[in-house]
Amino acid sequence: MQKTTLISIILLVLFCSCKQQNQEIMEPKKTIVRKHPKSISFHFEKSKEWLAKNIDSTQIRIALAVNRTDKTNIPKMDSIIVPKDLTGDIEFYLSFPLEVPYLKDINKIIFFSYPTQTFAAYENGDLIYTGPTNMGRKKDPTPTGLFFTNWKAEKTTSTFNDEWDLRWNFNIANKLGVGWHQYELPGYPASHSCLRLQEKDAKYLYTWADQWILKDDENILVKGTPVIVFGKYDFDAPKPWLQLVQNPKALNISADEIAKTTKPHLNSILAEQKKREKQPIKG
Incomplete structure (x- = not known):
């Protein structure tokens, strides 16, 4: 009787374990809902004229990202690049791919692309956040x-100038x-x-990324969240995003390029x- 009971318990444990594993395997991947624009093309506009007739905050955010700038600096520009169709999510107008299967085992990772002056955050291969950046100048390049x-x-206060917050x-x-x-950008x-x-964008990444954990002083x-900075910027050429007017895919970064950059x-x-x-979870 005891032997039969023991066998029954073992079979029950194995059944429950297999069921749990199957549930984990069958658990569907979270779907990211994205708003696709009908088309992607770019043209030049006079900065102040365009800003005067566009007050939609989402559309302005896209225009700022495309021109790698901010609200303070965009009025200073004579002309800017603007997508013809501004109805999509911001990721459709920037450089990084929506999915990178090679990154599926990496919980969190951030990329900064020097040539396109954009960044992207991925969770298990899915793009979850992207935006513009202004990286190191020619004299002080970003490593x-x-x-x-x-x-x-x-x-914090800048080590270059104590007046910079x-x-x-x-x-x-x-x-x-x-x-x-x-x-400022x-x-x-x-x-x-x-x-x-x-x-x-800085606040989002500040909250999303993980800090290091120190053993002692x-x-x-x-270590914290991995960050890969890659590519070269041609400081002697026109701004790369100006190419988008002639070719809207000119700055696209492929999933294969991200995989190649990450592999080493x-x-x-x-x-x-x-x-x-x-590490133990702190309550």
Whole structure:
């Protein structure tokens, strides 16, 4: 009788375990609802004239992103590039692909593209957030390669000028003092090697990305969210996004390019991710 009961318990445990595994396997992937524009094409407009007749905040946000600028600097531009159809979500007018299957095992990762001056955040291969950036100027280029988010602060003071307030600052290279933060976007690489963002974008990434976990004052226990900065910017050529008027796909970054950029760093990224997953959840 005891032997029969023991066998029954083992079979029940195995059944429940298999059922749970099957449920996990069968759990559908979360669907991201996106608003597609009817078409994607770009043309030039006089900046002040266009702003005077467009007050829709969503459309203005798209125009700012396309011109890699902000509300303060766009009126200073003589002409700007504007999509003909502004009814879609912002990701359809920028450079990064909506999905990258190669990233499916990476919980969180951020990319900054130097040549397109755009950034993108992915969760398991799905694009969840994107926007414009102004990276390091020719004299002070932003370093490229793999980084991890370190410490963050809602407000810090620039080491270059103590009159510059940097909001939503998230460091990615502690010894170099490089990170992303909110600061003016004149519409071209102008920073002292940091990654300038609009305030809304800087705040989003500030909240979304993970900080490092320190073992003590000198040692890192777990690194933060992986950040890959890639590509080169031609400082002697016209702004790359001007090409969009002739070819709306001129700056498109393919999923294969992201995979190729990520591949040399994949093992390091997954190793750090595994370390984080092993950390106890703080209540």
